[in-house]
Amino acid sequence: MPQKTSFDVRLGKWTRREFRQAMESCQLKGCILPLAAVEQHLEHMAMEHDWRSVNVIAEQVAEALRPGVVVAQGIMAGISEHHMKHPGTLSLSPGTFLSVVDDLVDSLVRAGFENILVLNGHGGNVIPCQQTWDQFLRRHPVNLxxxxxxxxxxQEDALDLLEGGHRLPEDLPGHAQEFETSMALRWFSENVRSQAMQDQKDRSPLLGTREKGEAFTRRIVERLTDYMHGMLAGSRKQTIPPFHP
Structure with a gap:
């Protein structure tokens, strides 16, 4: 393993020697690639929310699986055209976004990773990725x-932890409402403007609490850790879809 004073799960903090030694040791077996967005989150939350939240989760999963997993620098901006009426939103076209995801995955494959979890934190990225994932799997024959x-x-989690609504996905994850506000209050409370929560029409963010954010995080990290452990152990393998010309 690398000669580091402490193990940092963020790949960008490593030197090339440290990374090379980690791969040669065969202990580093997987990588998480976060995807997010920079967009409005109502009047009360900072626009970087999706990026901060997905990285909080990714880094905790990697910590639970250390030294076997690192978190790569992913894509902060995402597909957010539907929010462009709110100035400050940064959006990529679907084609550009998917091309960058493909290039980053290719970089990780060429670095030697055989287990890659592309972890998304923005709803607008979901359908474009799902619709093209078969192509990704054919291009990159790894456990992706x-x-x-x-x-x-x-649904059980929504009923257990949410007060304002229990619909999936309208309330869980929702958008800048009880769930996301709770996550922000727990992990980066400086991004939440309490006065704005009182002023805006949408009252559901007022139901968000630090305690709910902690409870949601604990469940998410535990289950994602189990999911990725299966990837590393070989019991959760992605199959290459057949090609029908």
Whole structure:
């Protein structure tokens, strides 16, 4: 393993020697690639929310699986055309976004990773990725998975932890409402403007609490850790879809 004073799960913090030694040791077996967005999150939350939240989850999963997993620098901006009426939103066209995802996955494959989890934190990225994932699997014949970090949550979690509504996906994850506000209050409360929550028409963010954010995070990290452990152990393998010309 690399001669580091501490193990940092963020790949960008490593030197090339440290990474090379980690791969040669065969202990580093998987990588998480976060996807997100920079867009409006109502009046009360900072526009970087999706990026911060997906990285919080990714880094905790990697910590649970250390030294076998690292988190690569993913894509901060996503497909957010539907939010462009709110100035400050940054959006990529679907073609550009998918091309960059493909290039980053290719880079990780060429680096030697055989288990890659592309972990999404923005709803607008989901359908474009799902619709093209067969092509990704054919281009990159490794154990390549795509999911949003909230995909491991279910109706029971919504009923157990949410007060304002229990619909999936309208309330869980929703958008800048009880769930996302709770996550922000737990992990980056400086991004939440409490006065704005009082002023805006949507009242559901007021139901968000730090405690709910902690409870959701605990469930998400535990289940995603189990999911990726299966990837590393070989019990959760992605199959290459057949090609029908």
């Amino acid at each position: 998975h795509f999911m949003s970090y909230w995909d491991v949550l279910n």
